[in-house]
Amino acid sequence: MRPACPAGGAPPPDPGAGALPDCVLAPGVRLRPVPELSTCLAYVPGLPGDGAGGGRPALHRLNVSSWLIAALCDGRPPEAVADAFARARPAPADAVTSGTDLREGLRNLLAIGVLRTRHGDSPGPDCPRKETEP
Amino acid sequence: MPPALLSPPKISLGVTEACPLRCRHCYADCDAAPKPAELGIDAWMALADRLIADGVIQFYFEGGEPLLKPGFPALLARCARDAMTLLRTHGTLIDDAMADALRAAGVGRVLVDLMGACAGTHDAATGVPGSFAASCAGLRRCAERGIATDALVILTRQTAPELNDLLRLAAGLGAERVGVLRLYPLGRAKRRWDELALSLEEQMAAIRGLDPPPGLSVMQSWHPYDRNCCWQAAAIDATGRAIGCMYLREYADFGRVAGEGAVPFLDIWRHQPAYRRLRAGTGIERACGDCAGNDGSRGGCRASAYAFHGRWTAPDPFDEALNDGIDLRVLPGHARG
Numbered sequence: 001m002r003p004a005c006p007a008g009g010a011p012p013p014d015p016g017a018g019a020l021p022d023c024v025l026a027p028g029v030r031l032r033p034v035p036e037l038s039t040c041l042a043y044v045p046g047l048p049g050d051g052a053g054g055g056r057p058a059l060h061r062l063n064v065s066s067w068l069i070a071a072l073c074d075g076r077p078p079e080a081v082a083d084a085f086a087r088a089r090p091a092p093a094d095a096v097t098s099g100t101d102l103r104e105g106l107r108n109l110l111a112i113g114v115l116r117t118r119h120g121d122s123p124g125p126d127c128p129r130k131e132t133e134p
Numbered sequence: 135m136p137p138a139l140l141s142p143p144k145i146s147l148g149v150t151e152a153c154p155l156r157c158r159h160c161y162a163d164c165d166a167a168p169k170p171a172e173l174g175i176d177a178w179m180a181l182a183d184r185l186i187a188d189g190v191i192q193f194y195f196e197g198g199e200p201l202l203k204p205g206f207p208a209l210l211a212r213c214a215r216d217a218m219t220l221l222r223t224h225g226t227l228i229d230d231a232m233a234d235a236l237r238a239a240g241v242g243r244v245l246v247d248l249m250g251a252c253a254g255t256h257d258a259a260t261g262v263p264g265s266f267a268a269s270c271a272g273l274r275r276c277a278e279r280g281i282a283t284d285a286l287v288i289l290t291r292q293t294a295p296e297l298n299d300l301l302r303l304a305a306g307l308g309a310e311r312v313g314v315l316r317l318y319p320l321g322r323a324k325r326r327w328d329e330l331a332l333s334l335e336e337q338m339a340a341i342r343g344l345d346p347p348p349g350l351s352v353m354q355s356w357h358p359y360d361r362n363c364c365w366q367a368a369a370i371d372a373t374g375r376a377i378g379c380m381y382l383r384e385y386a387d388f389g390r391v392a393g394e395g396a397v398p399f400l401d402i403w404r405h406q407p408a409y410r411r412l413r414a415g416t417g418i419e420r421a422c423g424d425c426a427g428n429d430g431s432r433g434g435c436r437a438s439a440y441a442f443h444g445r446w447t448a449p450d451p452f453d454e455a456l457n458d459g460i461d462l463r464v465l466p467g468h469a470r471g
Contacts, residue, residue, distance in 0.1 A: 030216050032191040036139050041191050043218055046240045056282055057242040059192055059218035 020078035023106055026116040031062075031070060040067035044113040060112050065089065069105040073115055138413070141400055142368035144192040145185060146380050149178055149206065151372045153199040155224055156261035157249065159288060159330055161320035161383065162372075164198050171373040175205030177392045179212060181370070181399075186216045188400045190368075196222040196380060198372065207235045214240035221245065222286070225272025226265050233275035243282040245313065246273040251299035255292055270307055277308025284311040290330045294340045301346045311351040314341065316452055318381050319441045319469050327470075331463045338454060358424040360434040360453040365413050368403065376402045378412055381437035386412070412436065417447040422455040441469045 025031075028045040039061050046057045062070060068088060072081045086098040109115040150172055153164035173181070182193070193213045200206050201223055213219050221236070225246040228236070236244065248269055249259035256266035276283040285304035287293050293300070297314065304312045316337070319327055332340070338356060346352045355361065367379040374392035376399060377383050388409040391399045402409060418433035426432055433439065434450025442451045442460055449456035 028215070030191060032143055032189055034139070034143055041143055043191050043216065045214060046242075056280065057214060057218055057240055059242070 020082055020103065021106055021110070022078050022118040023073045023081075023110065023115040024075055024118050025070065025073055026113055029114055031067075033067065038064055040070070042070065042112075042114045055113075058112070060114065062109075062114070065101060066105050066109060066114075069102065070109055070114055073106075073109075138365050140404070141189045142366065142403060143189060144194070144366060144368065145190050145399075146194040146196060146369040147178070147181075148196055148198065148369065148371045148380055148383070149173075149200050149209070150198040150203040152202050153197060153224070154202065154226065154262070155199070155265055157259055157322070158261065158326050159249075159259065159290065159317065159321075159323040161318060161323060161380075162198055163321040168198075168203075169372065171393075173372065173374050173392050175203065175209060177374070178203075178209050181374075181392055182209060182213050185399060186213070188398075190217060192218040192220070194220045194222065199224060199227065201227040201232065207239050210236070210241060211239035214242065218242040222247065223272070224260070224265070224269055225276075226262075226268035228272030228275055230275060233272070233279050233281075236276065237279045237281055241281060243284065244273075244276045245284045245286050246276070246309075247286045247288075248273075248300060248304070249287070250293055251296035251303050255296060259292060270303070273304070273309060274307045277310075283309050284313060285309040286313045286315055288315045288317055289332065289337055289340060290317055291332055292330070294332060294336065297340055298343070298345050301344065301350060301352065305347045305350040309350070311353060312346070313353040314344070316355060316435075316438065318437060319465050320381065320384050324384075324465065324470065327465050328463070331465075334452065334454060334457050334460075334462050337452070337462070355435065356452060357422065357454045360422060360425040360450055360456075362415060362418070362433050362436055362450075364436045365415060367413070368399070370399070376406075376409070378409060379437060381435070382440075385437065385440055412446060418449075419445075419447050420449045420456060422449075422453050424455065425453060442466060444468045 030043045032041040034041060042060045042062050044058045046055050069085060072084050082102055085102050086095060089098060150168050151162045151164050152166060152168040154166060200221060210219055219242045221241055222245045246269060248256060250256035253266040257263050273283055273285060287300055301312055317323060317331055323330060341354055341356050344352055369377050369380050370391055371377050371383055374390050376388040376391050377386045378388060388406045389402045390396045415432060421432035425434060434453045434456060436446060438452045439448040439450045440446055451457045451460040451462060
């Protein structure tokens, strides 16, 4: 089942089945690793032209797995992301578990605006981003 | 225990100590005009560039009134390109044009100080008739533009009876959260402590009586949310002094980061002995077990502890588990200054 958009707008692309989405860091996003706390802060600036409440600036705290995924989405193709994730992910796991974790991680990072799909906006200007506490 | 962070992810900048209000509790002892030694906006710009290059990813702007600082919107916009920005203001200068400018600058969150739930209480606190209406209007303008907006209120003898009215007011204006803040013995608040301060029992009764309307979040730092957040604290005052936390403005001076004799902030962060000890939290005498989980730290707020005990390692008397019978309505001699 395709996940609903957190705010009721257009849903993000479904990375839950089939090919992995081709993701890159969203424009203006800044990652600030804090290895001392095993986390990475991700700043997502506001998007000009968004309606009230949508596209607000936000600072997210990424866990190690999300941090790894965000760092790997540097322009390499999805297969290379999956391969690198499977080799470098924090806990050892079989290929199926690794793939599931990657899809879930991509979905979450798309939802909060840290990533976008390379050839399209995600989750879309009519879908306000989910916020986490700085 | 060594300090946890090699460099600060977040920092507070007190960009000016000028303010058009004359609040009786003003921590910065503000005047209408800036103090002569304040950094100019070019110096703040250069500092912001350096801090961002050194890893800062969140700026908290306060004052004084930051919107009174010439060139502030440009500084805000520069920081918002690369970092989350929070702006603490009394809101009276946020007309439609300023609200548009804040939105265009990409401000992350605006926090508006309210000194009461009605004009009588608020304007008596600020000394400026009409300031309540202006603050409320400023808050509303931000919320209407989709800017994340909070209200802040300092818990005093005057505001305590109006807290729940203030929560409803803030929600009606569009605030998403209200922060109820403790009173610190700084600036004019120190000199007028007797007329402002409540006992801890009175404070806890006010906190426990909070009844926010649906959808409004309330933040507070009393038990069981008292915390020692010094491990990550970084702040620079209007003259370019590194002071750790804005609530330490009268107690700490770790060196200058701009102007004559300045050194890079990161050098102070990494090498200034007193700052390192404060962040490391070594030797804290006693902690509250229920609050210890907050922010991974111990002993509660260091500014409150130092104000009442004169020791960085003392327990925080604003925590009912650590109060030890201290009457918070009475400042000790060393804190009266």
